[in-house]
Amino acid sequence: MGSEKSWGIIGGGIMGMTLALRLAQRGDRVTVLESAPKLGGLTGAVEMDGVVWDRFYHVILMSDLNTRNIIREIGIENELQWVETKTGFFSGGKLYSMSNIFEFLKFPPINLIDKFRLGLTIIVASIIKDWKRMEGIPVEKWLTRWSGKRVFEKIWLPLLKAKLGNQYKDTSALFIWTTIQRMYSARKSGLKKEMFGYVSGGYDKINTAFEQKLRSLGVTIILNSQVQQVTRDPNNKVIVQTNLPDDYQFDNVISTLHADISVKIAPSLTKEEIDKHAAIRYLGVVCPSILLSRPISKYYVTNITDSWPPFTGIIEMTALVDPAELGNRSLVYLPKYVEPGDDLFLKISDELREYFLKPLFKMYPDFSDKDVTFWNVSSARRVFALPTLNYSEKLPSIATSLEGYYIINSAQIINGTLNVNETVQVAESKLMEILDNQ
Ligand SMILES: Cc1cc2nc3c(=O)[nH]c(=O)nc-3n(C[C@H](O)[C@H](O)[C@H](O)COP(=O)(O)OP(=O)(O)OC[C@H]3O[C@@H](n4cnc5c(N)ncnc54)[C@H](O)[C@@H]3O)c2cc1C
Structure with missing residues (x-):
């Protein structure tokens, strides 16, 4: 069992939920402070014309053992579906299948x-x-x-x-x-078949089961609580102020928020620490999700080597997920990764619709506006940290000069792409580091 220390976890995404799970399993007292009305963060869902699915596309790989472990622990392993998918390539104005040698x-x-x-x-x-x-x-x-x-x-x-x-x-x-x-x-x-997985009901199902598991272990979850300041009081506690009237006191606090906010909410940090966190360069994403009356292709991912389509690639979720889960319509994501200050974040939905759909219809001339039964845009300004030269050597440590305040976010992924599996792995390994040093 743990030392029954109290922990405040800032952010209820996958990182925050994993930290809370592991600490609660030790017998420690844990509170998760999440600014949104639901847990899940980037894996959260959106309602699209009666269909509830991830606002950003998510797939689980067979090799995602950390993710699969969490899914098993929260009791929904039997909802996991595995499907053989295909990959497409759009090159020189033509679409090619690229699924085998x-x-x-x-x-x-x-x-x-x-x-x-x-x-x-x-x-x-x-x-x-x-x-x-x-x-x-x-x-x-x-x-x-x-x-x-x-x-x-x-x-x-x-x-x-x-x-x-x-x-x-x-x-x-x-x-x-x-x-x-x-x-x-x-x-x-090799270049053989790819098997991808998803949980029936999407990440919404995972987040709901995760929340239930945390509550069953006694974790306190405070939603709609936006953390504004983290300080230390003379009684050796870390004090957290939110938009809610009460302040919270903990022995330790871990921020899972991206680097810029994690330092902004802790005004006593040194200039050196702040500069190290500020040096992490993020990319964000503007990601339309559309429901179509019929499938646009047979590919889960279509990579694009032509320069004119404004999206990074096309993700057709229903090439993976049973269309019955999505009202028998085809769910397509058109992600565009951009810098946090990009003008795309300022465009209104109608402008984005024109900007994304016109090129899509140029790529697929059989499709037009009348095939689009629902349109939505989700965006996030800071999604993944750019792996610049010798990135791992420049990373700030997770402990800060504010005793008891730690920063563990996805920027700590040093040799993997941003995904849930790496996020869980970072949460677990960095937490061990903290506990070993206490
Ligand atoms: C477009 C896209 C596609 C992806 N595809 C895949 C995929 O196919 N497979 C896969 O495994 N992974 C995928 N991922 C990655 C996956 O979503 C992330 O790895 C994971 O969700 C990161 O979780 P996190 O907890 O680190 O961050 P977040 O989810 O960002 O969590 C941070 C939380 O903090 C909250 N918060 C922010 N400010 C405050 C505040 N001041 N006070 C309190 N709370 C606050 C936020 O609301 C949020 O809930 C994808 C991500 C994106 C964006």
Whole structure:
């Protein structure tokens, strides 16, 4: 059992819920302070014309053992569905299937030698173990070394620009390493079939079961409570002020909020700490989700190498999820990753509709506005930290100069893409670090 210390967890996303679960299982007293009316954060749901599903697309991989462990612990493992999915590529105005080695060999935009180099690059990235070395090499340099200039310009550069904009210039090869490692683990072997999973009912079901589990372990969950300040009082407690009238006192507080807010709410932190957190560069996302009267393709993911579509890729959820879960309509996400200050965040819904749907109908001329039965836009200004050169060496520590105040957020993922599995892993490993040092 634990020391029965009291813990305040700021933020009730996957990170906050995982921290709360592990602490409560030790027998400690835990309170989760969440500004939204529901737990879940980025995995939260939106209601779309009677259909409740994730506001941002989510998929679970067979290799996501941490995520699957949580799903088992909260008692909904039997709701997990596994499906074989396909991947598409939109290149030179045409759509290609890219779901196995034969389709890859037939892929016309590049010649056979270039295909060999592209395939080799993917294989090399999948077998490299030393992620630390990848962190010190610019992504452009590494990809050009293995794929050659032609393949870099034709395939990699558009994909990098679609996901990272011009920030790809400051990104390390770790970005491509983590992406390929995750993609590879989705497939049974090599460029063979990919199996993806989801929980029936989406992440809304996971978040609801997670909340019930936490409450059953005695965790106090305070929703609609926006944390505004964290200080330390003379009695050695950490004091948390929110928008609600009462202040809260804890032995320890962990903020799971992104770097900028985590330091802003703790005014006593040193300039050095604040600068270290401020140096973390985030990318955000503007992500329309639309319901269509019929499927747009058979691909879960369609990657895009043409520069004109304004979205990073197309995610067709109903190529994975049983359409019956979604009112027998097709759910499509059109994510666009952008910098936190991008003008796209300021556009109103009608402007975004025109901006995203016009190019979609250009890509799929059989579709028009009348096929769109519902339109929604979800956005978040800070989603994932850009893996800049030697990122892990520049990261601030999780302990701060405000005794008892810790910052554990997804920026602490140093050798993985942003996903729930990595988030759970960071929560568990960083919590062990705190407990070992107390
Ligand atoms: C477009 C997109 C696609 C994704 N696809 C996948 C996928 O396919 N598979 C996968 O595994 N993962 C995916 N992810 C990643 C996954 O959603 C994240 O890894 C995970 O949700 C991060 O959880 P978190 O708790 O770190 O952050 P968050 O979810 O951001 O949680 C932070 C919480 O803090 C709350 N908060 C903010 N300010 C305050 C305050 N002042 N006081 C109190 N509370 C506050 C917020 O409301 C939020 O609930 C995707 C993410 C996005 C955006």
